[in-house]
Amino acid sequence: MVAWCFSVVIALGGLLPLSAYAESELLRDAVVASDSQSEFTLPDYQKVPGIAGNLLSVGSDTLAGMTTLWVEAFKTYYPNINAQVQASGSSTAPPALTEQTAQFGAMSRAMRMREVEAFEQEHGYKPTALKVAIDAIGIFVHQDNPIKGLNFAQIDAIYSATGRCDDAPAINNWQALGVDASWAKRKIQLFGRNSVSGTYGYFKKNALCGGDFQARVNEQPGSASVVQSVASTISGIGYSGVGYRVAGVRSVPIAIQGNDYIEPSRDNILSGEYPLSRYLYVYVNKHPNKPLSPIEAEFIRFIYSAQGQALVDKDGYVPIGRTLAQQELAKVGLSERVN
Incomplete structure (x- = not known):
């Protein structure tokens, strides 16, 4: 979920975290459109030709099971790719992305300011945060x-x-x-x-x-x-x-x-x-003026497909709705592929 600077409010004589209220409001906003069944009807993933190469995700232990499920399912479409998941903790994701030793950084929190600044100092732009589950x-x-x-x-x-x-x-x-x-x-x-x-x-x-x-x-x-x-x-x-x-x-x-x-x-x-x-995130290194590599783009499309979000549910988390999926795809220059 979005990282909020710590703040407190007085409530019934005690100190309570403002971030808890703010994050709940964000989640409510994310499902405002959920009254219609179509909000939770994501498009099926469609295999495309020419996908090859390596795919490495580094980061959160919390997302380890879900990321592994995504990778294993993705490899059924593209059995010749080399895909791996390393899950030692969210703090390992920012340096892996910054140093370009991984294409995906799975995190159960938003990046801290110093982590974003280190990435930006190296690449000249900020990393892109994608909300992938609740x-x-x-x-x-x-x-x-x-x-x-x-x-x-x-x-x-x-x-x-x-x-x-x-x-x-x-x-x-x-x-x-x-x-x-x-x-x-x-x-x-x-x-x-x-x-x-x-x-x-x-x-x-x-x-x-x-x-x-x-x-x-x-x-x-x-x-x-x-x-x-x-x-x-x-x-x-x-x-x-x-x-x-x-x-x-x-x-x-x-x-x-x-x-x-x-x-x-x-x-x-x-x-x-x-x-x-809270939201769970996958961070990517997306240059503002260059497209993602084909394997990166297709893996992200898979995450936001019906199959990808079904695996979110299978792993015990809450899938995101179609509106939010469309917004997250747009962050990296992608859109829903029409079935």
């Missing part, structure tokens, strides 16, 4: 944890060392949140992503109001390992993309404030009601 950050607990929901102030008090959201006392066990269980007095085991992850940065900005994480957060190298760690730890909590839910955990409804909890359902994510919703 995601949400889920808060996961062990399946036996009866907690009904959490609000941003409580999440901040659990995870943060700085308490910027509400300046409330730190919460170290589930008993402090009203959980009545034999294990509730145990210290909460915290799981999260490492600092190269876009999910880490998004959660820090939006759920912790820009504050710092506690040093005892068990940082994991991938989204799946966060959720798997929670599944094996009855007093655990972790944040990860909602698409990574596995047996043994459940996602906790969350509220910006109070106990007006919102489930991370497909409808709530698509409407922007779920407060930790």
